Amino acid sequence: MEVRDPGLQPERTTLAWRRTLISLVVVDLFIWRSWLTSEPSTGNLVAGLPGLDYQGICALMAALATIVLASVVWIRSRQLHVGNAAASARLVLVSTLAVMGLGATAIAAIALGS
Amino acid sequence: MVGKLSGTDKTWSDILREPAWRRTGKTPDYRFSLANERTFLAWIRTSLALLAGAVAVDQLAPNIAPTPVRVVLCVLLALVGAGLAALSYHRWGQMEAAMRNDQALPFSRVMLFMTIVVAVAAFAFAVLILVAR
Numbered sequence: 001m002e003v004r005d006p007g008l009q010p011e012r013t014t015l016a017w018r019r020t021l022i023s024l025v026v027v028d029l030f031i032w033r034s035w036l037t038s039e040p041s042t043g044n045l046v047a048g049l050p051g052l053d054y055q056g057i058c059a060l061m062a063a064l065a066t067i068v069l070a071s072v073v074w075i076r077s078r079q080l081h082v083g084n085a086a087a088s089a090r091l092v093l094v095s096t097l098a099v100m101g102l103g104a105t106a107i108a109a110i111a112l113g114s
Numbered sequence: 115m116v117g118k119l120s121g122t123d124k125t126w127s128d129i130l131r132e133p134a135w136r137r138t139g140k141t142p143d144y145r146f147s148l149a150n151e152r153t154f155l156a157w158i159r160t161s162l163a164l165l166a167g168a169v170a171v172d173q174l175a176p177n178i179a180p181t182p183v184r185v186v187l188c189v190l191l192a193l194v195g196a197g198l199a200a201l202s203y204h205r206w207g208q209m210e211a212a213m214r215n216d217q218a219l220p221f222s223r224v225m226l227f228m229t230i231v232v233a234v235a236a237f238a239f240a241v242l243i244l245v246a247r
Contacts, residue, residue: 009148016155023162030169037173086147089132089207092154096203099158099165103196106165110172110188114181 010080017073020095024069027102028062034109035059058109065102069095135207139214150209157202160228164195171239178242187238194231198224 035055052060072095076087141147168191171178178184201224208220 007145009145013148013152016152020155020159020162023159023166027162027166027169030166030173034169034173084144084148086141086144086210087151089136092151092203092206095158096199099161099199100196103161103165103192103199106169106192107189107196109169110185110192113172114185 010084014077014080017076021066021069021073024066024099024102027106028066031062031105031109032059034113038113054112055109058105058112061105061108062102065098065105068098072098133207135211135214138211139216142210142213146213147210150206150213153209154202154206157205157224158199161195161198161202164198165192167235168192168195178239178246191235198228 035058038053038055072091076091079085079087142150168188171191172184172188176184179187205220205222205224208222212219
């Protein structure tokens with residue numbers, strides 16, 4: 001019997017992407033907690049949307065970063081399911097930018113929280 | 115999508131196309147490509163751990179230090195985290211370029227730098243925890 005891939009490389013890579021997404025959700029939880037525990041602000045940035053203050057925008061940005069990385073993980077998992085082609089530079093760059101955006105959001109949340 | 119970026123003569127489609135080094139040399143064995151990808155992801159997770167640590171200390175330990183000191187420490191930690199994400203992409207590209215052209219993998223001080231950052235952060239927070247009581 002031929003051993004197709006003794007190292008299970010695509011599977012390990014898929015799992016690494018999923019672990020990364022889970023790590024990102026941990027950061028999200030803290031940013032969302034920062035929004036939920038912040039003093040309710042009276043001035044809304046958008047009329048009729050209570051809670052959408054600057055902390056609320058941070059929470060939305062964190063959600064956006066999660067959606068972007070989740071899409072990348074979904075695309076990459078599908079690619080690795082059918083083959084073992086290398087990742088395109090675009091996918092890697094988009095996931096890097098999502099994490100950097102989350103970093104900026106985290107800094108904003110820390111600065112706003114005090 | 116083809117608008118010009120301010121200050122450069124590159125367009126968005128240039129940025130999103132595969133970079134030039136991807137067309138040099140020969141495509142590495144998929145095992146090495148995927149290992150490189152996993153190394154990138156491991157660095158990204160390190161960066162996310164720093165971000166989580168920064169926000170968590172700010173949220174869960176408000177009395178660890180006077181507010182300005184705490185905010186500065188946490189922002190510094192988050193900045194290192196965001197910078198590390200950029201560095202991981204850079205290293206991923208460098209590694210694959212070296213593999214494509216049969217060169218030695220580039221040496222880098224990222225590991226030494228990260229060891230020092232984590233050690234200094236751990237020491238600083240240990241001192242703060244002791245002083246805060």
